[in-house]
């Protein structure tokens with residue numbers, strides 16, 4: 001029977017079937033997908049074929065073609081990589097200016113990864129109720145920066161939304177991003193992914209946890225990914241046909257908080273392609289193989305110097321370039 005993977009615990013997968021039932025399924029140890037080296041051969045959002053054995057155990061025997069997938073490389077590991085999710089329409093990065101502080105390097109690495117896998121991305125700034133004046137200014141600056149790169153941004157207080165989820169769905173422009181889509185929520189631990197999910201669903205389905213008072217970091221409350229249907233948004237259909245355009249369903253994926261994004265699985269010449277601002281300007285560099293690290297006639301360097309490209313973006317670019325350089329010597 002064909003099903004949709006909506007939960008992944010590492011040892012088993014929760015699969016949702018067309019008739020509305022779900023089952024715990026397993027994957028044979030030798031189940032591998034050609035071309036992708038990852039710690040999880042089957043990911044949340046995957047469509048799979050499930051066979052039930054005589055003893056009642058369920059086995060995933062086949063993986064249907066993916067529309068897309070998004071991979072995170074574990075930091076400092078040259079091959080281990082993890083598929084965050086498959087068949088996603090939007091990756092929403094939850095960012096907090098403070099409590100905890102999300103770094104711009106983290107934001108840019110996430111966005112670059114989305115570019116590399118051609119997954120549309122947006123940024124949801126959360127916990128704006130906690131920001132002081134200076135932090136609100138930083139929020140405004142970051143929103144302006146990412147909006148100028150055509151990434152939609154939102155500023156919310158998930159806690160505030162939790163007390164009136166109806167208002168979120170009825171009036172907030174945020175609701176439009178979830179409608180009819182599969183949205184992946186990602187971000188550092190403690191930024192409020194599960195809190196936002198609960199607010200959207202109007203129910204406490206996901207556990208949330210306070211951030212540590214000593215380090216102002218999240219405590220990794222969510223330990224495995226799970227996908228939830230959003231009631232009242234779009235039609236809760238499984239999948240009418242193979243044709244994506246006929247599909248109308250709203251799902252949201254809550255994921256465990258992540259610390260960092262390791263190097264992308266790309267050549268260093270390619271990295272600039274995943275930074276919209278740098279790529280745009282790089283056409284004017286004197287050398288076509290310019291890496292934008294101080295070569296003569298580098299248009300990117302010039303644009304950073306005159307403020308056309310944000311320094312934080314350039315630094316993020318350099319940090320990824322550094323990663324790939326390092327791995328060469330391993």
Ligand SMILES: Nc1nc2c(ncn2[C@@H]2O[C@H](COP(=O)(O)OP(=O)(O)OP(=O)(O)O)[C@@H](O)[C@H]2O)c(=O)[nH]1
Pocket residue numbers: 126127128129130156157158159160187188189190191192193194195196207208209210211218219220221222223255256257258
């Ligand atoms: N003040 C305030 N606190 C919030 C807001 N959103 C979430 N929190 C709090 O932040 C803490 C962490 O929230 P979670 O939803 O557990 O964060 P998470 O991103 O799911 O964390 P992990 O599961 O560890 O990745 C909880 O104590 C929430 O109540 C907000 O908008 N404002």
Ligand SMILES: [Mg+2]
Pocket residue numbers: 193194195207208221222254255256257
């Ligand atoms: Mg969580």
Ligand SMILES: [Zn+2]
Pocket residue numbers: 282285286290291292293295297298299300301
């Ligand atoms: Zn250059």
